[in-house]
Amino acid sequence: xxxxxxxxxxxxxPGTGGSVALKFASKYPVVLLARNPENYQGLAKEIxxxxxxxxxxxxxxxxxxxxKNAVSQIKNEFGQDVGAAAAIFNASGGFLRKSFLEVPExxxxxxxxxxxxxxxxxxxxxxxxxxxxxxxxxxxPPSLIFTxxxxxxKSNARMATFATGKWAxxxxxxxxAREFGPQGxxxxxxxxxxxxxxxxxxxxxKELGPNAKLSPEGIANxxxxxxxxxxxxxxxxIDLRPAVEKW
Amino acid sequence: xxxxxxxxxxxxxPGTGGSVALKFASKYPVVLLARNPENYQGLAKEIxxxxxxxxxxxxxxxxxxxxKNAVSQIKNEFGQDVGAAAAIFNASGGFLRKSFLEVPExxxxxxxxxxxxxxxxxxxxxxxxxxxxxxxxxxxPPSLIFTxxxxxxKSNARMATFATGKWAxxxxxxxxAREFGPQGxxxxxxxxxxxxxxxxxxxxxKELGPNAKLSPEGIANxxxxxxxxxxxxxxxxIDLRPAVEKW
Amino acid sequence: xxxxxxxxxxxxxPGTGGSVALKFASKYPVVLLARNPENYQGLAKEIxxxxxxxxxxxxxxxxxxxxKNAVSQIKNEFGQDVGAAAAIFNASGGFLRKSFLEVPExxxxxxxxxxxxxxxxxxxxxxxxxxxxxxxxxxxPPSLIFTxxxxxxKSNARMATFATGKWAxxxxxxxxAREFGPQGxxxxxxxxxxxxxxxxxxxxxKELGPNAKLSPEGIANxxxxxxxxxxxxxxxxIDLRPAVEKW
Amino acid sequence: xxxxxxxxxxxxxPGTGGSVALKFASKYPVVLLARNPENYQGLAKEIxxxxxxxxxxxxxxxxxxxxKNAVSQIKNEFGQDVGAAAAIFNASGGFLRKSFLEVPExxxxxxxxxxxxxxxxxxxxxxxxxxxxxxxxxxxPPSLIFTxxxxxxKSNARMATFATGKWAxxxxxxxxAREFGPQGxxxxxxxxxxxxxxxxxxxxxKELGPNAKLSPEGIANxxxxxxxxxxxxxxxxIDLRPAVEKW
Numbered sequence: 001x002x003x004x005x006x007x008x009x010x011x012x013x014p015g016t017g018g019s020v021a022l023k024f025a026s027k028y029p030v031v032l033l034a035r036n037p038e039n040y041q042g043l044a045k046e047i048x049x050x051x052x053x054x055x056x057x058x059x060x061x062x063x064x065x066x067x068k069n070a071v072s073q074i075k076n077e078f079g080q081d082v083g084a085a086a087a088i089f090n091a092s093g094g095f096l097r098k099s100f101l102e103v104p105e106x107x108x109x110x111x112x113x114x115x116x117x118x119x120x121x122x123x124x125x126x127x128x129x130x131x132x133x134x135x136x137x138x139x140x141p142p143s144l145i146f147t148x149x150x151x152x153x154k155s156n157a158r159m160a161t162f163a164t165g166k167w168a169x170x171x172x173x174x175x176x177a178r179e180f181g182p183q184g185x186x187x188x189x190x191x192x193x194x195x196x197x198x199x200x201x202x203x204x205x206k207e208l209g210p211n212a213k214l215s216p217e218g219i220a221n222x223x224x225x226x227x228x229x230x231x232x233x234x235x236x237x238i239d240l241r242p243a244v245e246k247w
Numbered sequence: 248x249x250x251x252x253x254x255x256x257x258x259x260x261p262g263t264g265g266s267v268a269l270k271f272a273s274k275y276p277v278v279l280l281a282r283n284p285e286n287y288q289g290l291a292k293e294i295x296x297x298x299x300x301x302x303x304x305x306x307x308x309x310x311x312x313x314x315k316n317a318v319s320q321i322k323n324e325f326g327q328d329v330g331a332a333a334a335i336f337n338a339s340g341g342f343l344r345k346s347f348l349e350v351p352e353x354x355x356x357x358x359x360x361x362x363x364x365x366x367x368x369x370x371x372x373x374x375x376x377x378x379x380x381x382x383x384x385x386x387x388p389p390s391l392i393f394t395x396x397x398x399x400x401k402s403n404a405r406m407a408t409f410a411t412g413k414w415a416x417x418x419x420x421x422x423x424a425r426e427f428g429p430q431g432x433x434x435x436x437x438x439x440x441x442x443x444x445x446x447x448x449x450x451x452x453k454e455l456g457p458n459a460k461l462s463p464e465g466i467a468n469x470x471x472x473x474x475x476x477x478x479x480x481x482x483x484x485i486d487l488r489p490a491v492e493k494w
Numbered sequence: 495x496x497x498x499x500x501x502x503x504x505x506x507x508p509g510t511g512g513s514v515a516l517k518f519a520s521k522y523p524v525v526l527l528a529r530n531p532e533n534y535q536g537l538a539k540e541i542x543x544x545x546x547x548x549x550x551x552x553x554x555x556x557x558x559x560x561x562k563n564a565v566s567q568i569k570n571e572f573g574q575d576v577g578a579a580a581a582i583f584n585a586s587g588g589f590l591r592k593s594f595l596e597v598p599e600x601x602x603x604x605x606x607x608x609x610x611x612x613x614x615x616x617x618x619x620x621x622x623x624x625x626x627x628x629x630x631x632x633x634x635p636p637s638l639i640f641t642x643x644x645x646x647x648k649s650n651a652r653m654a655t656f657a658t659g660k661w662a663x664x665x666x667x668x669x670x671a672r673e674f675g676p677q678g679x680x681x682x683x684x685x686x687x688x689x690x691x692x693x694x695x696x697x698x699x700k701e702l703g704p705n706a707k708l709s710p711e712g713i714a715n716x717x718x719x720x721x722x723x724x725x726x727x728x729x730x731x732i733d734l735r736p737a738v739e740k741w
Numbered sequence: 742x743x744x745x746x747x748x749x750x751x752x753x754x755p756g757t758g759g760s761v762a763l764k765f766a767s768k769y770p771v772v773l774l775a776r777n778p779e780n781y782q783g784l785a786k787e788i789x790x791x792x793x794x795x796x797x798x799x800x801x802x803x804x805x806x807x808x809k810n811a812v813s814q815i816k817n818e819f820g821q822d823v824g825a826a827a828a829i830f831n832a833s834g835g836f837l838r839k840s841f842l843e844v845p846e847x848x849x850x851x852x853x854x855x856x857x858x859x860x861x862x863x864x865x866x867x868x869x870x871x872x873x874x875x876x877x878x879x880x881x882p883p884s885l886i887f888t889x890x891x892x893x894x895k896s897n898a899r900m901a902t903f904a905t906g907k908w909a910x911x912x913x914x915x916x917x918a919r920e921f922g923p924q925g926x927x928x929x930x931x932x933x934x935x936x937x938x939x940x941x942x943x944x945x946x947k948e949l950g951p952n953a954k955l956s957p958e959g960i961a962n963x964x965x966x967x968x969x970x971x972x973x974x975x976x977x978x979i980d981l982r983p984a985v986e987k988w
Contacts, residue, residue, distance in 0.1 A: 064352050100426055101374060105311050108367050112359065116411055120355050127348060141984070155418040157426035164363055167418035168411040171402040175411075179347055179404035181984040197973070211972050218974035225966045231952050231984045232938070233959035238979050243882070243922040243972045388737070428737040444726070458725050465727035472719045478705050478737045479691070480712035485732050490635070490675040490725045558846050594920055595868060599805050602861050606853065610905055614849050621842060649912040651920035658857055661912035662905040665896040669905075673841055673898035 005083050005138050006031055006074070008129070010061050010122050011091035013039045015198040016147055019216035020088050021054070022047065023224050028085050029053035031074055035060050061091050061118035067125050074129075083132035085140065086227055089122045089169075090147045091115070096161040108161050115165025119146065119172050127180060134184035141234075143186040143227040146173040150193045177236045186234050188226045192219065193241040208244050252330050252385050253278055253321070255376070257308050257369050258338030260286045262445040263394055266463035267335050268301070269294065270471050275332050276300035278321055282307050308338050308365035314372050321376075330379035332387065333474055336369045336416075337394045338362075343408040355408050362412025366393065366419050374427060381431035388481075390433040390474040393420040397440045424483045433481050435473045439466065440488040455491050499577050499632050500525055500568070502623070504555050504616050505585035507533045509692040510641055513710035514582050515548070516541065517718050522579050523547035525568055529554050555585050555612035561619050568623075577626035579634065580721055583616050583663075584641045585609070590655040602655050609659025613640065613666050621674060628678035635728075637680040637721040640667040644687045671730045680728050682720045686713065687735040702738050746824050746879050747772055747815070749870070751802050751863050752832035754780045756939040757888055760957035761829050762795070763788065764965050769826050770794035772815055776801050802832050802859035808866050815870075824873035826881065827968055830863050830910075831888045832856070837902040849902050856906025860887065860913050868921060875925035882975070884927040884968040887914040891934045918977045927975050929967045933960065934982040949985050 007024040010033040011017045021030050025047045032040035032054060040056030047054035057073050060066040075082060093111030096103065126144060133142035152170045155163035170189055177187035195204050197213035205212040219240060226235060241247060254271040257280040258264045268277050272294045279287035279301060287303030294301035304320050307313040322329060340358030343350065373391060380389035399417045402410035417436055424434035442451050444460035452459040466487060473482060488494060501518040504527040505511045515524050519541045526534035526548060534550030541548035551567050554560040569576060587605030590597065620638060627636035646664045649657035664683055671681035689698050691707035699706040713734060720729060735741060748765040751774040752758045762771050766788045773781035773795060781797030788795035798814050801807040816823060834852030837844065867885060874883035893911045896904035911930055918928035936945050938954035946953040960981060967976060982988060 100423060101371060103367075103371075105364075105368070105371075109364060112363060112415070116359060116363075116415070117352075117356060120350075120407075120411075121352070124348060124350075124352075151418075155421040155425075157422060160367075160419050160422035163418040163422055164367075164415040168359070168363070168415040171398075171410040171414035172407050174402040175404060175407035176347060178402075178988065181986075184984065186984070213973060215971060215973045218971050222970070222974065222976070229963070230956065230959050232954065232956045233963065233981050234984050235963070235979045235981055238976045240974050240976055243925060243927070243975050245922075247919065425741065428739075431737060433737070460726065462724065462726045465724050469723070469727065469729070476716070477709060477712050479707065479709045480716065480734050481737050482716070482732045482734055485729045487727050487729055490678060490680070490728050492675075494672065594917060595865060597861075597865075599858075599862070599865075603858060606857060606909070610853060610857075610909070611846075611850060614844075614901075614905075615846070618842060618844075618846075645912075649915040649919075651916060654861075654913050654916035657912040657916055658861075658909040662853070662857070662909040665892075665904040665908035666901050668896040669898060669901035670841060672896075 004079065004081065004136055005085040005133055006078055007086040007088070008074070008084055008126055009033065009088045009090060010059070010118070011089065011147070012043055014200070015196050015216050016192070016219050017088070017090040018043050019220035020090065020223050023220035024086055025052040025054060029078065032056040033059040033061065033070055061122055062113040064121055067121045071125050081132070082129065083136040083138065084126055084129035084142055085133050085138045086143045086145070087122070087126035087130060088145045088147070088223065089119055091118050091122075092147070092149075093162060093165040097158050098161070099158055100160055103161055111161045112165045112168070116168040116172070119169045123172065123176060127185065130185045131183060140228045141184055141186040141231050143188065144176065144180070145223050145226060146170075146189045148189050148191045150191070152189070152191050174236065181234060184231060186226070186229065188235060189237045190219070190222065191237065191239040193239055193247060194245045212242050212244050214240060214242055251326065251328065251383055252332040252380055253325055254333040254335070255321070255331055255373055256280065256335045256337060257306070257365070258336065258394070259290055261447070262443050262463050263439070263466050264335070264337040265290050266467035267337065267470050270467035271333055272299040272301060276325065279303040280306040280308065280317055308369055309360040311368055314368045318372050328379065329376065330383040330385065331373055331376035331389055332380050332385045333390045333392070334369070334373035334377060335392045335394070335470065336366055338365050338369075339394070339396075340409060340412040344405050345408070346405055347407055350408055358408045359412050359415070363415040363419070366416045370419065370423060374432065377432045378430060387475045388431055388433040388478050390435065391423065391427070392470050392473060393417075393436045395436050395438045397438070399436070399438050421483065428481060431478060433473070433476065435482060436484045437466070437469065438484065438486040440486055440494060441492045459489050459491050461487060461489055498573065498575065498630055499579040499627055500572055501580040501582070502568070502578055502620055503527065503582045503584060504553070504612070505583065505641070506537055508694070509690050509710050510686070510713050511582070511584040512537050513714035514584065514717050517714035518580055519546040519548060523572065526550040527553040527555065527564055555616055556607040558615055561615045565619050575626070576623065577630040577632065578620055578623035578636055579627050579632045580637045580639070581616070581620035581624060582639045582641070582717065583613055585612050585616075586641070586643075587656060587659040591652050592655070593652055594654055597655055605655045606659045606662070610662040610666070613663045617666065617670060621670075621679065624679045625677060634722050635678055635680040635725050637682065638670065638674070639717050639720060640664075640683045642683050642685045644685070646683070646685050668730065675728060678725060680720070680723065682729060683731045684713070684716065685731065685733040687733055687741060688739045706736050706738050708734060708736055745820065745822065745877055746826040746874055747819055748827040748829070749815070749825055749867055750774065750829045750831060751800070751859070752830065752888070753784055755941070756937050756957050757933070757960050758829070758831040759784050760961035761831065761964050764961035765827055766793040766795060770819065773797040774800040774802065774811055802863055803854040805862055808862045812866050822873070823870065824877040824879065825867055825870035825883055826874050826879045827884045827886070828863070828867035828871060829886045829888070829964065830860055832859050832863075833888070833890075834903060834906040838899050839902070840899055841901055844902055852902045853906050853909070857909040857913070860910045864913065864917060868926065871921075871926045872924060881969045882925055882927040882972050884929065885917065885921070886964050886967060887911075887930045889930050889932045891932070893930070893932050915977065922975060925972060927967070927970060929976060930978045931960070931963065932978065932980040934980055934988060935986045953983050953985050955981060955983055
């Protein structure tokens with residue numbers, strides 16, 4: 001049975017997505033989706049070298065054909081009757097901090113395209129696999145988890161591009177939680193409220209000491225915890241921030 | 248001076264948009280935007296017959312060329328240096344209540360396109376005119392008002408298509424309120440939480456008595472009230488519902 | 495009929511309460527409640543001198559006997575069958591900004607006592623009069639309006655004393671809106687998010703220019719607007735802040 | 742060091758409090774607070790019999806002398822320099838569903854007294870011990886966790902008594918999270934949105950199947966998970982509900 005259950009992570013890279021994939025790889029074969037193969041190749045190798053199982057599929061999450069192709073590859077690899085124990089949507093539109101009147105229409109549309117249409121396509125592609133996971137009686141309720149941000153609940157000046165997509169994605173996750181919870185799928189949304197500690201942010205917030213940034217491994221642990229909640233005790237939303245973060 | 252200040256309403260028809268246009272026409276020339284001319288022709292005639300001034304422009308609010316063309320026509324009609332005292336975004340993506348796995352991608356995209364990209368294009372087109380209104384010292388702070396719904400704050404099962412757009416639009420309005428409030432433009436968002444009393448809903452909620460539906464004229468009064476708030480006392484958000492509505 | 499309808503304002507002084515009383519006095523006899531007669535005497539005189547009608551009653555809003563006594567005096571003055579067109583709760587517990595471990599228990603209890611128990615007693619005392627106002631077919635739906643603050647929706651560090659009371663008061667107003675709306679009473683809550691322009695705050699925020707503080711007259715206009723909403727279009731909550739306020 | 746760190750649970754009984762105490766007893770000596778010794782005696786015996794350590798102290802959480810006495814007993818038992826690894830506030834004012842005009846003042850005050858003043862006194866009593874836990878370098882950040890309910894975020898008709906207390910408690914927890922997070926104490930709030938499966942609710946919701954009620958052990962696992970989050974990844978708030986719950 002277990003061999004029929006996989007985890008799918010969209011938006012992998014050096015931060016949350018990568019750590020989540022590593023965490024879930026300890027129990028499930030994982031499928032890594034990213035547009036750029038460079039973002040999953042090292043990670044897939046790491047997981048496979050450790051004795052886990054991972055495949056990467058180059059996917060444009062905002063393109064329905066690309067997402068359909070990913071599902072086909074998943075079924076070719078794991079069988080037509082594969083189920084998912086977890087699907088994590090960690091992709092995000094561009095973080096464009098700009099005076100509103102200077103935001104190019106294409107940038108606005110492109111950001112929404114990943115955050116919202118990407119979230120839509122990923123959900124429509126993975127929910128049938130998650131429902132299959134329910135049928136296969138996965139040990140933990142199959143889980144669809146979305147990564148949010150501060151901008152999922154607060155829309156600051158000059159942040160409209162990013163925030164519109166993040167609010168919409170939160171709405172998507174809430175609607176799906178209400179529709180698919182009673183069918184046994186656990187839909188959750190995590191508000192990551194702070195800077196994540198990745199190579200790119202190495203020099204950020206140094207003045208606040210060594211604990212000022214969110215640990216990606218910590219986030220992965222929290223996603224795993226959400227995943228292991230029983231069907232009687234589902235959490236839809238958590239917030240996550242460093243203790244020293246102002247909010 | 249007053250002749251240089253207009254009101255622009257996107258999304259007119261027999262409900263909120265029409266009543267708002269009539270209300271604002273008592274003080275300003277109004278520009279009526281709708282894709283289908285049938286939606287503004289009668290209204291424009293009614294306003295002009297009453298001694299007000301109204302023009303309609305057929306506009307696809309989700310298409311940037313169409314929106315740009317509307318602005319050109321406005322400037323042709325009212326002068327290159329026209330300012331806006333009010334801009335009301337009352338357009339909405341389709342209200343598609345459907346099991347999520349049955350929502351066609353095109354329907355999802357089309358709904359977002361009106362609610363979010365439409366809101367974006369309308370805001371980028373009208374904010375320069377509203378800022379011009381500030382410069383022209385309009386009697387009331389120039390106002391950019393967005394029409395929301397129950398689904399702007401609650402994303403129910405099978406409502407993801409409509410709710411994603413409405414949450415995103417609310418995020419847009421909040422970001423714009425924070426950016427343009429300090430520049431003198433009053434950005435507001437109204438959560439219409441109930442059924443509006445229009446010909447199409449004539450037979451709805453009869454069992455709840457004669458006051459179970461929102462009056463479009465009442466909504467228009469509320470938008471006007473928002474418009475007249477001084478720069479020291481801006482409201483970003485109001486909710487509106489019939490007294491008998493359950494919430 | 496009109497002579498049977500009064501407005502009652504708890505918590506009058508040089509700011510919101512006083513301006514609201516003056517505004518409502520243009521249509522209704524007003525009853526001014528404050529613990530200290532100095533807070534209503536000048537105001538009552540001003541209203542009576544202008545040809546309106548006002549009486550002040552020294553009332554400890556957190557003491558049930560004192561509130562009962564106020565109701566008795568109201569009935570003695572206006573008749574046993576008097577109705578209320580409006581009741582405004584503008585009293586507030588102390589604004590104690592202090593490290594939590596240094597907050598004296600008595601200060602915490604005293605603050606709650608005004609904000610929450612005061613709100614409770616005022617509502618239990620005035621709702622029968624407001625329901626009587628419904629019976630008397632007051633022109634505008636009888637209104638019970640609560641004054642909130644930034645701390646009604648955000649509970650900052652070192653603000654627990656004030657915020658607990660304000661959150662509780664908001665909860666009270668929401669529950670009452672749901673219970674008494676269907677009976678024709680309009681219950682509303684206003685989040686005053688900024689500094690109010692009163693003598694005591696004369697020197698605050700000067701660096702932000704002449705419009706950085708909320709005008710009490712503006713707030714009074716907004717309360718009046720809430721009061722005039724028809725039964726088909728009730729607003730439960732508005733926020734109010736200066737355009738330049740950061741939020 | 743570990744022997745110097747305890748867990749304190751206020752409001753134990755057959756549901757959440759009891760399960761949380763059992764869970765935390767696997768690592769820490771636990772102190773059980775309840776007014777009625779019957780509510781902790783069996784539980785203390787069960788923990789002690791299993792090789793853990795538990796003491797019960799009869800405490801009226803809304804009475805400052807009673808709470809001070811509890812702290813004295815804790816120090817007598819565990820030493821003057823005892824620290825706390827966790828403090829759980831699970832007490833609650835009465836759940837009085839009643840038409841507002843029929844709520845007796847005493848019932849309203851009594852409910853607030855437990856929820857809000859109780860939360861205040863418990864926090865003031867335990868925070869010094871939690872800060873001591875930080876000093877003692879407890880393995881997991883010392884945690885102060887509050888049990889909320891549906892009524893912590895929604896104030897329904899006829900629920901004002903319970904909801905005012907729960908909203909205030911949520912405000913308290915948010916303010917404390919902001920003040921004490923930077924000092925290393927993890928303050929969290931759990932919204933329990935559904936019926937908890939305890940003897941008293943045995944016959945509730947049978948029509949919804951075997952998974953319609955929250956498992957107290959599940960809640961205890963979630964509190965434990967919150968407790969183990971590192972200082973870089975604190976969650977302030979989670980919601981918890983059965984998958985089939987409508988929300």
